[in-house]
Amino acid sequence: MAPDVRINPSILAADFVNMQAELARIATADFVHVDVMDNHFVPNLTFGPQMVERIQATSPVPLDVHLMIDDPDRWAPGYAEIGAASVTFHLEAANEPVALARRLRAIGARAGVAVKPMTPVEQLFDIIDDFDQILVMTVEPGFGGQSFMPETMPKLRRLHDEARRRGSQVWLQVDGGIAASTIAQAAESGADTFVAGSAVFGASDPAQAIAALRADASAHMH
Numbered sequence: 289m290a291p292d293v294r295i296n297p298s299i300l301a302a303d304f305v306n307m308q309a310e311l312a313r314i315a316t317a318d319f320v321h322v323d324v325m326d327n328h329f330v331p332n333l334t335f336g337p338q339m340v341e342r343i344q345a346t347s348p349v350p351l352d353v354h355l356m357i358d359d360p361d362r363w364a365p366g367y368a369e370i371g372a373a374s375v376t377f378h379l380e381a382a383n384e385p386v387a388l389a390r391r392l393r394a395i396g397a398r399a400g401v402a403v404k405p406m407t408p409v410e411q412l413f414d415i416i417d418d419f420d421q422i423l424v425m426t427v428e429p430g431f432g433g434q435s436f437m438p439e440t441m442p443k444l445r446r447l448h449d450e451a452r453r454r455g456s457q458v459w460l461q462v463d464g465g466i467a468a469s470t471i472a473q474a475a476e477s478g479a480d481t482f483v484a485g486s487a488v489f490g491a492s493d494p495a496q497a498i499a500a501l502r503a504d505a506s507a508h509m510h
């Protein structure tokens with residue numbers, strides 16, 4: 289059986305004033321990854337709920353919202369209410385991650401938690417079952433087009449092994465510098481959900497780039 293691979297292009301790498309056309313270019317993706325940044329948790333600013341609501345209304349694929357914001361306890365449920373399929377907040381920013389995950393699920397979204405490259409994954413072990421996906425950042429969050437950090441792979445593998453040991457169905461996502469040259473090692477280390485910004489939107493044929501990433505990841509998953 290072919291392994292379940294998800295390729296989620298990040299619209300951070302899209303042309304923001306042609307969003308509708310850009311979304312149409314990734315109709316073969318599994319989800320569209322939407323990076324919300326508040327200029328506080330990260331030193332960059334993107335868009336808020338109004339824009340995400342318009343993307344939700346326009347996108348041919350479901351939304352995978354990645355919140356790089358302070359105080360997700362206050363703001364994350366609003367993105368679930370808009371209809372995002374998944375809402376991922378940062379562990380470093382949340383006051384009550386488990387309570388927040390339960391609220392997201394109650395609204396009907398998949399609950400996700402993200403960790404920055406230097407944040408240990410061990411603190412997630414006892415709360416894996418409260419999440420539908422865990423995002424291991426493979427760059428420092430804030431900007432697209434950065435280089436993949438291979439030093440994050442051992443902790444991804446530890447998380448993968450622990451999730452397996454517990455019989456968890458949680459999706460393991462990687463984000464940052466994912467491209468033809470790096471996706472195999474992320475898949476080998478246990479990722480099954482791959483965010484790619486520049487590698488997809490920078491390609492002349494995004495559908496072809498998505499297909500190539502998907503094939504490469506499938507060949508290296510276990």
Ligand code: DX5
Pocket residue numbers: 298299300301321323354427428429430431432433434463464465466483484485486487
């Ligand atoms: C970075 C964002 C990523 C970014 C990835 O903070 O979370 O989703 O768009 O971009 P690439 O794939 O270009 O590294």
Ligand code: ZN
Pocket residue numbers: 298321322323354463483
């Ligand atoms: Zn992201």
